Amino acid sequence: MRWYSGSAENQVPNSRIWGFDEIKTLVEKKDPEEKVILVDVREPYELLDTGKIPGAINIPITSAVQSFHISDEDFEDMYGYARPPKDASLVFYCKAGVRAKAAAGLAQHAGWESVGEYPGSWLDWDKNKGPVEVVKQGKKDN
Known part of the structure; x- marks a missing residue:
């Protein structure tokens, strides 16, 4: 486990x-x-594809960049489930890690203190044959 100190370039401060292996353990536990x-x-x-x-x-951080800055009610209307509480630890992933880093920074800016990134993201998960949950069109994720 590593923590960014914020002193290095291109790092989200205090992002775990x-x-x-850590993500797999989290999923299994x-x-x-x-x-x-x-x-x-x-x-x-x-x-839907993967x-x-x-x-x-x-x-989705690209099309809904405002998601961490809207009201709880607007978030629930947009996604169909409650926004994660600010005392939760959020671990972000995307396809290759770039959007995950951006999302961690946005979440910190919006008040979440415990954020993390999975830099390997989906490509690493798939390469290591991690378990996959199928997503169906029209299904709300929660």
Whole structure:
């Protein structure tokens, strides 16, 4: 496990870096007491094509960059589920890690203190044959 200190260029300050094994353990454990939420920031069509990491919620960062700055009510109207609480740890992933880093920064700016990134993101998950949750059109992720 690594933490960014914020002193290095192109890093989100205080963002925890997660690896495949840590994400896989998180997915397999599913401890209801642990407030760690996986957030897939890819666009919905990408999830239809590939599936997602089991249990992840989808907040598409490219088409809905405002998602972390809108009201709780607007968020729920937009996604069909409650916005993750600010005391939760959010772990972001995308296809290759670039959007995940951006989303971690946006979440911090909006008030989430515990954020993390899975830099390998979907490409690493798929390469390592992590379990996949199929996403069907019209299904709300939660």
